[in-house]
Amino acid sequence: MIKLFSLKQQKKDGTDGGSKSGPAHKKASAAQLRITKDINELSLPKTCQVEFPDPDDLLSFKLIISPDEGFYKGGHFVFSFKVGQGYPHEPPKVKCETMVYHPNIDLEGNICLNILREDWKPVLTINSIVYGLQYLFLEPNPEDPLNKEAAEVLQNNRRLFEQNVAKAMRGGYIGSTYFERCLK
Amino acid sequence: MTGVDWPHRWAHVSKILTRPGPFAHPDFEACPEMMDFLHDDCKLLIIGAGGLGCELLKDLALLGFRNMDVIDMDTIDLSNLNRQFLFRKKDIGKPKADVAAEYINSRIPGCKVIPHFTKIQDFDSSFYRQFHIVVCGLDSIIARRWINGMLVSLLKYNDDNTVDQSSIIPMVDGGTEGFKGNARVILPGVSACVECTLELYPPQVNFPMCTIAHTPRLPEHCIEYVKVLLWPQEKPFGEGVELDGDDPAHIKWVYDKASERASQYGISGVTYRLTQGVVKRIIPAVASTNAVIAAACATEVFKLATSCCQVLNNYVNFNDTEGIYTYTFEAEKKDNCAACSQIPQHLTFSEDDKLQDVVDHLKESAIYQLKSPGIITTIDGKNKTLFMSTVKCIEDATKSNLKKSLKELGLENGQEIYVADPTTPNSLLFRLQLASKMDD
């Protein structure tokens, strides 16, 4: 075991060691270091792109997904990411800012994606979430619905679902809900 | 002995400190001066004056520690009084740290507990450096990670990259959750730190979004529904007002809405207390568990301070849900820990050198050979992204920095910069040694 204090050197210098140990720089937080690594190693699929409103704040950014196949081809969907100081112990908070007709995303922008909540693990990265979100657009999953109406249509009438998605992306009403245009 | 002591006051402790015993640590030197060290010189920091903190302060004071600082940002609530025994009904609303310190100082003669009613983040390294040992009784992982990072940052390294032992401030950390608890000893830079073992902390319970939205089965699902979905939608207290678990009006609103939802789905068990518990993510506290864990922590502090006995190596779990169970194991230090495996490496440049020179050096130097370094630092407590090429918009925003001199970028001698790169499992920490032209 390390003998930490011999009686000889028992007094601690109460004041700052000052000049000897350098100025009291604030340290980057563990969350900050981890997100820097995540961001520096982002390898985005070609349908995705990220934007940082403030490049000094890596904890807050937007992801834009523009699917090139599937129901949502041609659409343009913006997600906001907020990474807290608990990261990666806690997942980032992700919301969809674009109104979308989708079984797993509700009209408030809440997303049903397991790794954003119950299945989050600290080994996962921002990249894992990007791929998870991208997958939602390729394979919308009617089993875990957030938008129940959309999920029912997808389950019972794929043609109608496809038409509804196209209509919503062009801008228009599905039932009583108006969707803004999100085609490029 | 100082004036406050009476005959045999410390007889129990001096039996251990003034004579060697069969279980004493081989390096232990039995001597009466050790008692003076405890009384007069040893400085402890106790973080948290709640359930564990009250126990810790009492235990440590009765072991003979007198110079203690205690930090807590909370005030006393009625629900604390069943176990946070340094507080009385008249103290409700007052800062926990203040009341705890005053109680210990008046009850245990000679004690000089100094309270700090503030966040740990409000102090910088010059404050933390003054302590011999830091003891934590916290319920927040964020706070644990912060103090862990702080203590790691105080380490100094010898030329051969070994830790300068005089710079180590041990951290003794206790945690409880109902009838379960743990205690651990962290020697920053030497043994596993909080960040090395982040996965040992239980993950936050998050229910699937679709369950809380459409298929609730538990009262907790109903409360989460109101918290996660209804609050941001209905904004009952105005735009941008976040749900505050300490505001009774907020909790009442959540409770009413959750009760409504529960009755729709025929779910029973939504109560005001449960609502508060779910919103604040309260972990039920059991007084006896706190007492056990605090005692284990205080014993480790005593062993660390006196070397009278081997310290815990390095983690003990305790569980008395059914019978009593304890298990001790050695949590392993990670070679690629983002906090404690970062031995700062020195980079020497002139303050007129450009950031491009630093990037080139990191890429071309035989030791580093980085591929696409992303570089950040903190200036005046604010994060700054110096350069990152892997994300287009950050590259666009930061590439002009490459042409700037280190001085122009506001980097000082001794500045720490963090470098992430795909070739290394964790970011690298560099300390800049900047020479001005005059020094050449």
Ligand SMILES: [Zn+2]
């Ligand atoms: Zn570590």
